[in-house]
Amino acid sequence: MSFLGELHRRNVVRMGIAYTVTAWLLLQVTDVVMQNIEAPPWVMQALLYLLVVGLVPTLLFAWVFELTPEGIKRESEIAEGSSVVHQTRRKLDTLIILVLAGALAYMFWDGKRSESAAPADVIAAQSAEIADESPGMTRLREQVAAADQSKPDDAAVDIADKSIAVLPFVNLSSDPEQEFFSDGISEELLNVLAQIPALRVAARTSSFQFKGDNRDISEIAEVLKVNHVLEGSVRKAGTRLRITAQLIEAQSGYHLWSETYDRELEDVFAIQDEISLAIAEALKAELALNDDGRALLSRETANTPAYEAYLKGRGLINQRGNQAITAGVRELERSVRLDANFAPARAQLAIGVALLQSSAGAYGDLSADEVKQRAGEQIAAAAALDDDFAELWAARSIMAAVQNDAERALEYAERALAIRPNYADALTWRVNALGDLGRYAESFAAREELLDLDPLSVIGRLNAVTTLRFTEPERATIVAQSLAAQSPWASHLALARVYVAQGEVDLALEQFLLAYAADASDLFSNLLLSFLYSELGLIDEGLRVAREAQPWVWLFAGQFDKAEGSLREALALNPGDLELRSGLGSALYYQGRYQEAVAIWQTTLVPSVFGEIVSSWGGNLPTAQFVYSLRQLGEYEAAEPYLSALDAHESAFGELIQNNAGWQWGQGLIAALRNDRKAAIEELQRSVSNGMRDPTQLQEPILSGLFDEPAMQVMRETVATRNAQNREKALTLICKNNPVPDSWRPLDATCAGF
Template sequence: MAESLISELKRRNVFKVAAAYVVLAWVVVQVTDQAVAAFAMPDWVNTVVFFFGLIGFPFVMLFAWAFELTPEGIRREVEVNPDQSITDKTGKKLNAVTMSLLVIALAYFVYESRFQERATDDTVVEQDNIETISGNSEIAEEKAVSEERLSELPGSSIAVLPFVNMSSDPEQEFFSDGISEEILNVLAQIPNLHVTSRSSAFSFKGKEIILSEVASKLGVANILEGSVRKAGNQVRVTAQLIEAETDKHLWSETYDRELNDIFAIQDEISQAIVVALKEHLNLEKDIQVVAATEVDLNALQAFLKGRSLLERRNLDDLRVALNEFEKAIEIEPTYAKAWMGKAWALVYLAENNYGDIPREIANERAKAANDQALQLDPKLPESYALQGSIFGQDQDFEKAAESYEKAIALNPNFANSYVWYSGDLDFEKPDSVYKQLELREKAYRLDPMSVLTLVNYGYALIPYAKFDQTLAIAEQIKLINPNSHFAYNLENEVYTETYEYGKAAYASKKAYELSPNIGGLFNVAFDLTRIGLVDEAVALVEGTEIDILKYSLQGNQEAFISQARLTLPRSENDSFGNFRRGVAETFAGNCKEAVKFFGKTNCSRCNFIMYCYKQLDAVDEFATQMQKREEQIVMMKEAGYAEHQYDGFEQYQYFLRDDLDKYMDLMKDRLSKGFILGGQIKNSPMMAPVREHEYYPKALAHSEQNRLKQLAIYQELVGSTPAAKAPF
């Protein structure tokens, strides 16, 4: 009976119809899934299609049993004469249909597994256009180098590319970025796992990639990529871990959840990746993934938007970022990361960084916010790094170092810790010069596409006279972000050190135009004055917070002293105001008062306070400062610093020892390289002995020749010939 039933099922092609139906249903479900994503349709469409496909199966089986396809059309099986049945021919047609559908299914499977995620993932860079630091290279050569380097990369390394926002709402971009960042933060805590920092990984956002080249640029062997689609209260997260060199998929998964489960999804993905990494990368077997902190989704959205804006480091975006962090705090007062973000924004908004808030006020507010963050989460690495930065601003280098070391211990892959740490070292310690370069090289390895990392690495190369390499880094920054002022800051530093003041002024002006801030205004004003564009410099500072500088730029020392005494300092802890007031008192010959004001700044070893100690016959203090300066010069020489880093220090040492002949010998050497005399040498009372030296008129004439040459270069660069006169 059973054999006859099976034979009849075969004769009526029921099995073949079933096979064709299953394959066709699978193709329809896959096509629908892609259509839903492409047209931003709700996820329930997929559910409905799958449900109807499932329900339809028994009806199709019943239809195949009860009916037969004949030359006259579809007829009931009992009405067909067995001699006239064409089930054999129909069966062959069904075989052909099934095979065709299988070919389509196989092609789709290959497409999906190999290409689709990459095609939909807009998170990459056109690598062929990026030059290496060491110079230009042909595309083919660069590709070969990338492949060779990739084969040498350690397996325990990964970059988390920003997940693609598949939602129709562009505002959800922060949401998809946030998921990527949270996963990255979890992975960054794993010992012995090299994780590329956020800035570099996110630099590939919105561009096309060749995966192996991206991995080579980032210095990793594995890539995590994915997508996020949010519709209503539903979210779908797709992630896949790929071995870059072989393009092998180590792990992939799709998660469909309600939106309130998003933190659980982050945990699941992170845990699954760790398991995959354990298997393939020989990581420690007892690694535990720390669960993501659950917060209000609106607070999370505000934090993610603020965090994204921090990376732009310009005044307007930083103000918006601060507002977003404060919004997150208002929604979720116990959200530690929001307090950390607020502190971060305030540090950046200080007038000595990218903003306009007096440094002391910005630091005070940042410290309060950061302390709150650490109280809520004592294991927040970013907060310890910010704490180090705040201590560094206050010249408390010992506490700064302790905080930075805590940050690195909690997250050894947070590149900013190394960058900030490198700027807050105690340079009275002999090993600080070496440690700075070491820290910046480490940051560069972690975050090779980060503008902040690149610019600091560039600054670290300048003392060794690696000017071509530094300028190449500046060009690389422009490729990453054409509107970044950091590239021009680097150029300004190089051209100042090489006495190319026309190019330096052009670079500082470009930097200030791209990111107006107090520090940038200082630079461009002095650079323009140095090449004779005094009126242009005065016009820039007039009416600003540093309006008082116009008197110094004009060489009007009496007005500068008078206004400084009326307006400075702006507050007890006003670093800028105390320093300028100290300078004014020095020019007025009142060194006793000057020392008091310098004591409230970081001018512990600056030229002015050394001069004042000498004028006050403070023998011990003067001797101590002179000894420290000598030790600093020796340390620079032993570290391999180029002459341009210490020749100015040596020259001033001769001045303080009243050895003006040697002072002038060094002056001649610097003038021969293109040096231009500054306003202090030509105008300040403290430098009167220099102006009385017999060589000074020749020095002044030589300086004027250099100035005219650099002015012409500047005018050619800006394409104009503004009125210029010799600076005072």
């Protein structure tokens, strides 16, 4: 008998097949177990080595020995004609069939497991509670679609063909803490792709909103206004890493490209760079992109816990509101403690600290000096590590803004955007700086650019409502409602501002109170709530909202001596705050102390494209009061440049809005300052017709020369009646239909007799 025939007769071949199939099944099952317990890679390597080495003795055993009814015997000891190899052959065949059946069962189970762990289904499992699309998101999608229909077809196609969104990669590891590692991979990809000038990349703050969302790719692409989507998964077990990425054409759902990368996890950020650049190169080829820009390599830390704390902190800050920002700052401080050389964490920490300044339009209670010291230290430390990355320029931009240097804020924001064109914070601060400089048309255009590139940015939409409520009230409502899924606090605040602009005071108060219940520590929303209480004459309620609001409540109440004292106390703690100084000037002005007021206001002047004006978060009223005070002191020539700058500011803004009561009141003040009685009366009447509701606006000293006009008396009565009606609605809300009884209850005196 030939050698091959003898191998067959002695079942050596069958034994080899049985051994190989059994070893494969054992390896597959062990791999799953080792991943779940995060065993070190050497365990699997050792098992594989033993199984490979074990094949040889197994085959030798099958050649030399035979299984008989009396036990295992050497082949040479078995008499001719008494061999039972045919019975052993049947047993081996049965074993092979059973093992193959087990292997098929395992493959079926593993396929189901992988399918359930695929991005869409993992997302669905994580977000079952939000599977139904919110009304706000639905209306936002309709708004996005309507806006796209208004664009020229050729422009829309050109942008869409070269646009992409990077969705958060799905964490397939057994440890939920690896979510931030997966997010880091996604973000590094996004940053690298953003460096390709020919490619429009949806901003992180929008694309990452779809983490945990089971919507169809085409639907996500519609909201983000992109034509391609990059998604993938990350599996990390011990020091082994597998990253899978796939490029999808959104409209058809076709997978244009996919790749899997397996690496040993020695330097996670080097791996991020390697894989991100590889994917970027593949996408450039797939989308036929020209790349004349520079690739952005990782500037991250090799300390994974520091990186995860950085991602957590930045995510919290992007939600805005005092509670979220404060928690974010704590995470970023932890990141810096874990790795003092991690420059992005230091820059982001500076941004968080700056947002916590005690100032109108900010969110905290830190003095300007404290912000300057704490944030300045982090910016200097980050710059010493790397002086040219996007977060650093963004940090410099917001610091310039809080120091009332709009020109530098704009310059630094644009430096950040030159590095990362889709950086939401830098886009926001560019919008704000342009507005502060009086470049309103550019500011409005920049706002639309932000909403187009980052339609799901919380701060982008929150700020957009500030102007949209006057220019496009229906759209403002849609944008405000769309915030609810991401930040209920921001949605309540935005809706409140829309209702204030529409004169729906009770609805506005309800939303302000809901915002208060969501974050009672937030200065920005607290100031607006106190202003509304004060406007309604509910002074005691306004004083209760927040300590920082008290000076402004006293101003509204006409208690100017108390306002002065409160403002001086606040300035003693925060001498660098121009808003407080501007307010002190107004308190002195209302007391007829014009010389003192002028001296204060002269320290608050800031530049604009039209000339210097008084810094004021609340509008241009202090500049008008400054002009009036200079004239009262006989300084007509000195007052003229400021009046011209004021007029130019208001005219530029007025070109962008229509039928706004506040703007028309400002036009009335300017006409009065120019001694044009007829124009002043006409503008004030338009303001009253369009909803003026604060009686103190018609008592402004600038209008004193018109007080004897019969038309003024009619307007005062109209506004007083409107104010009384609004007060009645507000009292009905807080005394009888309080929406937040566990967070805010009115004083007994407020509701006495109601």
